[in-house]
Amino acid sequence: MESCDNNYCINDCCNDNCCNEDWCNDDWCCDTICCDERCALASIIQSVAMIEASLSSIICAEGLKIKKAVCLANNLNELIRINESVRETIEIISQLEEALKQKAVYAIEALKELKTD
Incomplete structure (x- = not known):
């Protein structure tokens, strides 16, 4: 080895x-x-990518939920309720995205600094 x-x-x-x-x-x-620091930073970047993939799946599922609701809703109030639920989910995902972006930017910058050392 x-x-x-x-x-x-x-x-x-x-x-x-x-x-x-x-x-x-x-x-x-x-x-x-x-x-070591480089491995830890690479792991952070990998975990951000995996979380992003998961969030993408959630967003896709929310889109399918709206499609299904449009087909099955009996009245406008049901559609509004589903739309509000999806809006709340997307808002939470947007907040998570911002936190993930900050983590990724920090990790990438730290890796760049380590490469120059």
């Missing part, structure tokens, strides 16, 4: 080869999981 070449390749930084006993030190590794 080879140790990391310290280029911190983001895609496989957290693989077991990163935690070779010859390379690992207690400040960077937790058991067999690489925990």
Whole structure:
């Protein structure tokens, strides 16, 4: 097993080869999981991407809910109630999106700073 070449390749930084006993030190590794800053920042970016995919699915489901409601609603009040529910969901998702954007921007900027060090 080879140790990391310290280029911190983001895609496989957290693989077991990163935690070779010859390379690992207690400040960077937790058991067999690489925990250096670059790996942590890459994990943050990956988690933001996964959450974004989940939010996309929720938005799609809300669109389908409106389509179904238009077909099945018996009166305007039912449509207004469904529309309000969807609007609230989209508003919450928008707030989550802003928080995710801030996390991603922070992580990307921190990675850029680490690359220049």
